[in-house]
Amino acid sequence: MKITFYGHASLGIEVDGKNIIVDPFITGNTLADAIDINTLKADYILLTHAHYDHVLDVEAIAKNTDAIIVSNPEITTYYEKKGFKSHFMNHGGSWRFDFGTVRYVNAVHSSSFADGTYGGNPGGFVIETKSKNIYIAGDTALTYDMKLIPLRTKLDLVILPIGNNFTMDLEDAIVASDFLECNKILGYHYDSNPYIEINHEESIRKFLDKKKELLLLEVGESLEF
Numbered sequence: 001m002k003i004t005f006y007g008h009a010s011l012g013i014e015v016d017g018k019n020i021i022v023d024p025f026i027t028g029n030t031l032a033d034a035i036d037i038n039t040l041k042a043d044y045i046l047l048t049h050a051h052y053d054h055v056l057d058v059e060a061i062a063k064n065t066d067a068i069i070v071s072n073p074e075i076t077t078y079y080e081k082k083g084f085k086s087h088f089m090n091h092g093g094s095w096r097f098d099f100g101t102v103r104y105v106n107a108v109h110s111s112s113f114a115d116g117t118y119g120g121n122p123g124g125f126v127i128e129t130k131s132k133n134i135y136i137a138g139d140t141a142l143t144y145d146m147k148l149i150p151l152r153t154k155l156d157l158v159i160l161p162i163g164n165n166f167t168m169d170l171e172d173a174i175v176a177s178d179f180l181e182c183n184k185i186l187g188y189h190y191d192s193n194p195y196i197e198i199n200h201e202e203s204i205r206k207f208l209d210k211k212k213e214l215l216l217l218e219v220g221e222s223l224e225f
């Protein structure tokens, strides 16, 4: 599995010959200026919720790639009406795609499109593949529901927001990784605006103090594991 960080909460995942884009917000992020969305490959676009900083580039990428948009029914209906392909899921449900099984799980947050359209309940994704299992939390507070995930899935990597203000902070992300029973954490949702700037060295050290590994990728950098 190869995971590429496209800045903010945007990810590219390559697994089993398939390409997945998660929460594309690239053209609106000056830290991601070097990323050309027209070069991105996508068979699927996974969306955790409808906020602007997670869906800005969905239509452009879906138009280029003919990707299937995977999210809750309110979000998929919004894009279906515009002619895009989709697969809708809801909390607790899972579906076996050609790259692996995706479960849509709870997130404590809100979800509306920039124009005010209701974006359903926000979520996260547990992705089980032949090689690795990961959890993408989306925007969320620390929640006890995270404890449910390792009851079913042994996670190899958890992707957690760490920027504070809009989501949980670093301290809560450390507790979340305990709940998730996974000590390998990819941090996201930080530095892309003044409210969520973090000190990288200090953040990594705080995780290290708990014998946990916090990975902070450069925009465009990939993690292969």
Ligand code: NI
Pocket (backbone or CB within 6 Å): 049, 051, 109, 110, 139, 166
């Ligand atoms: Ni949000």
Ligand code: MN
Pocket (backbone or CB within 6 Å): 009, 051, 053, 054, 139, 166, 189
């Ligand atoms: Mn966000």
